[in-house]
Amino acid sequence: xxxxxxxxCQVEGCGVDxxxxxxxxxxxxxxxxxxxAPLVVVAGIEQxxxxxxxxxxxxxxxxQGKRSCRRRLAxxxxxxxxxxxxxxxxxxxxxxxxxxGKKVPHVTYHRMHTFAV
Ligand SMILES: [Zn+2]
Ligand SMILES: [Zn+2]
Numbered sequence: 001x002x003x004x005x006x007x008x009c010q011v012e013g014c015g016v017d018x019x020x021x022x023x024x025x026x027x028x029x030x031x032x033x034x035x036x037a038p039l040v041v042v043a044g045i046e047q048x049x050x051x052x053x054x055x056x057x058x059x060x061x062x063x064q065g066k067r068s069c070r071r072r073l074a075x076x077x078x079x080x081x082x083x084x085x086x087x088x089x090x091x092x093x094x095x096x097x098x099x100x101g102k103k104v105p106h107v108t109y110h111r112m113h114t115f116a117v
């Protein structure tokens with residue numbers, strides 16, 4: 001019975017025996033070729049292997065030609081992106097910015113001072 005537990009590529013029509021391959025492909029049940037294929041069929045669904053998540057996603061999760069899903073890429077970009085220079089740099093905008101920063105807004109400071117006295 002243990003022979004049926006051999007790791008095989010889960011892509012339909014492949015079924016390559018992975019037991020002699022690298023642990024990575026063995027664990028994720030995908031062969032080297034299909035981990036890089038733009039489109040494979042797994043469980044009857046067209047999917048692509050995500051190199052970030054190390055698993056298959058359906059195609060709408062990817063930007064065209066990408067091997068990492070959109071969610072992961074978006075996470076990367078967000079960390080790198082700076083806050084956009086607002087087209088409306090009004091007084092209100094600056095006030096909100098000072099709230100987010102470490103500076104104590106002038107209004108709050110004044111009120112605290114008043115309470116202390
Ligand atoms: Zn395969
Ligand atoms: Zn992914």
